Amino acid sequence: MTATAEAILEQAADWRAAGKGVALATVIGTWGSSPRPAGSQLAVDDSGAMIGSVSGGCIEGAVVLEAIEAIKDGKPRLLEFGVTDEQAWEVGLACGGKVQVYVEAVE
């Protein structure tokens, strides 16, 4: 792939090659008006630096925290976000969609 703005996996590989802990978060399913389609990715390093996105900025904060946990324990996680009740505003999708995100550490 020639240089484009979406070099997320490339950045993840570079971080890992530099000895950093790295996790990948991937949108695997969406319902309703979720902002990013399945396949969209966010890479996170162990300091919390991130590249890419899994929403319009609504859930990245929570996903980064889970990603850092995944880097620590090596276990993949399946997260689900959506406006299911009033409380969901804190880490939910303001647009009313629902999204499933798979988070995995790079070994």
Next chain:
Amino acid sequence: MKRAILDRLVADRAADRPVALATDLESGLQSLIYEGDTHGDFVLDSDILATARQALRDDRSAIVEAAGRRIFLQVHNPALRLILVGAVHIAQALAPMARLAGYAVTVIDPRRSFATEARFPDMALLTDWPDEAMERLALDGRTAVVTLTHDPKLDDPALQAALRSPAFYIGALGSRKTHAARLERLRAAGVGDTDLARIHGGPVGLPLGGRSPAEIALSVLAQITTVLHRAGSTQGHAA
């Protein structure tokens, strides 16, 4: 994800090799699926392989369920390509905009005073004749072409080369009058009406009302985007 899988995926992307990553959402096991073979420690049955290859052709990542397992197929296709003929002012705006939108951009112009590194920093530049360059680039169904030189000696052969390819978008800069004259020349050169209708022109781009090079570039990129998604799948034509 195993580091070996990530490194291989990055190498595949660098080589423009279409690949689908299959992840078992329960076990986390992963394999890479190519058009011809597979790689990884997750053994896949022929149904999943067929679904994954269809997902590659449709350019669509999705969850599939098979034998009680949920598997996510993530599609990695080579970047969409944009070929700009004419290293002109509008190209200087359109090339970086298109790159932001995810296109691998190539600018072709045999006029070396136009096609300079200073005018197009960090951009793929070719100074061959457009039709020769385009034959070599092997345009596929994930490629867009826009001619911008206003010079029939450069634009016309480029358009003819584009029309011989399955490029999903072909645009030609020029006023209604210029475009009408261009269509006449191409018709006289033996190009049929069905092919001529593939050319967006007279004027090119969506009618945003702007006149500056950046505004015209925006209207062209907007039209390319509309055509890309109206077509639904950009595959089908892909080699």
